[in-house]
Amino acid sequence: MKKKISKFIFGLRRSLFGDPPPKVAVIPMQGVIAAGGRFNKTLSLASVEDKIDTAFNMPGVSAVALLINSPGGSPVQSSLITKRIRDLSTEKDIPVLAFAEDVAASGGYMLALAGDKIYANESSIVGSIGVISAGFGFTEAIAKIGVERRLYTAGESKSMLDSFSEEKPEDVARLRELQDEIHEHFKKLVRDRRGKRLKGLRGKVFSGDVFSGNEAVKLGLIDDIGDVRGVLRDRFGDKVKFEVLGEKKPRLGALLGLGGKADMTALAENASGGWAHGLIAAVEERLYWNRFGL
Secondary structure, eight states: OHHHHHHHHHHHHHHHHOOOOOEEEEEEEESEEOTTOOSSSEEOHHHHHHHHHHHHTSTTEEEEEEEEEEOOBOHHHHHHHHHHHHHHHHHHTOOEEEEEEEEEETHHHHHHTTSSEEEEOTTOEEEOOSOOOOOOOOHHHHHHTTOOOOOOOSSTTTTTTOTTSOOOHHHHHHHHHHHHHHHHHHHHHHHHHHGGGOOSOHHHHTSSOEEEHHHHHHHTSSSEEOOHHHHHHHHHOTTOEEEEOOOOOOOHHHHHTOSSHHHHHHHHHIIIIIHHHHHHHHHHHHHHHHTTTO
């Protein structure tokens, strides 16, 4: 009902006052891509789908712009977000323009592939078309402190790559198979979305390496150097309006950690050791950014 009323008002205003200035919906996408919100600023389909839907259903919208600043993360969430944007772009016949800020790497670059055109700054970090897995081995550590590892499974591969067990060559080989399969999905998406615009040697483009904005243009990973305001004003004119879909401001009580059931739950978790999980998540998040010198 609200959408129908909004469209009616927009049509009435248009008939009375003429065509309004072009409007572009801007969706900021910043942070590590992961489900569950375990990081400070997490990108997932659940966290951005309302913004995406609002952008494409905005009356009179001429285009949707994505402001991307992400070192990557979950390939699944990256793929889900990209697909949702492409589906709505096709359904509504609304172009999408992607803008890489500091970094659009790995899953962050996958998000940029949702754009019909991709832009970046000369010094932006773009690419990292690959798959990475990381962990730790503690077998010697637990032996030194006298800890006995007890592990029981049903299924011979259930404990694959367990951090407290000796690494097995067959487990590593299986992990590489999975990585290669995910990598192929990523490469196919790049080929499908960039097509003949790809100019570099595929071995270099798909090596997992990262490139500056200038080099990314030469390789065909992005279309040009440019910022959101400059590009959109060139495309739609100086009167173009930007509708930035930001996050809701938290209540004062939420900032203080008080005042609601969810807030009290968070306090209880912190009191019972949740702070440790938060610390680990903060370190893990920092490692994602540190890979790109940020």
